[in-house]
Amino acid sequence: MSFDDWMLALHVLSAFSWVAGTVLFSVLIVAVRRVDTPEGTIRMDPVSKVGNAAIGIGMVGTIVFGLWLAFSVGGYNIWDGWIIAALVLWVFSGAVGQRTGAAYMEGMTKAKELQTAGQTGPSAELLALNRTSRGAVLHVLSSVLVLLILIDMIWKPGA
């Protein structure tokens, strides 16, 4: 395997990590819609940290190894339309993903506040925060952007 082959393998593994994190949050978003207690909400915290790590590693890996490949591999150029499209989608996806995380962190923060105050029972306010429609819409948008990057990377329109 050449060095570029290794870079490509790491680029694709990073993409897998990114999508795996996105899938993880899709499952958590569905699961948390039925959770109205601080304990149930807080229990999802370590799982969401795994998702954050997967997305973080995936986003950094795809951009670093992807840029390396764009400059190193003959026949590809950083100004190719499909590469520019991927970079733009990457930036948008990161921004939307950050807002999605912020929307769902409101529920986690509320759950920790309730637990600190000794309120361990069901809370309608917590349930409403866990069911944030804004967060769900942002997550769908973020997932669509990731899917578009995947299509762009495989199809390579114009390459």
Add this chain to the structure above:
Amino acid sequence: MNLLATVRPDSSVLPLLLHVFGAMILVGGLLTGASALAFAKGEARSLRLGYWSLLAVSLPGWILMRVGAEWIYSEEGWDEVADDPGWLGMGAFIADIGGFILLVSLILGGVGVYRLRSGKGAGLLKATLILSLVLLAAYVVAVWAMTGKPD
């Protein structure tokens, strides 16, 4: 391998997309399932979340990945080649043995989830967790092999 070979004919795009997308869903389901099971600390709701992630996400992902693999295998004419290259054989082997291990983990986990009603089953779900982690590691190797295409 010439990386320019990854600029592929349009007819291969859809099957490859299906194959890769399915594999990503599979890995995502495994990561979710393994994480939920690992951090459940015996709590039934989290154990069920972990199991259902494997059943409702990983299994459909595996099916999509395998259908896409067969499709692209014939689309790119590998079925007309006498000997598959090593990377292809490795990927196919891990995909198939991984599918078998996934089924075993789902059966064990299914019994475990059923037994949770009587306060048992956590041990079986621990076995499901271990198998999920083994599968995650195996599929990382498969992705590396399918992408890097070592000789």
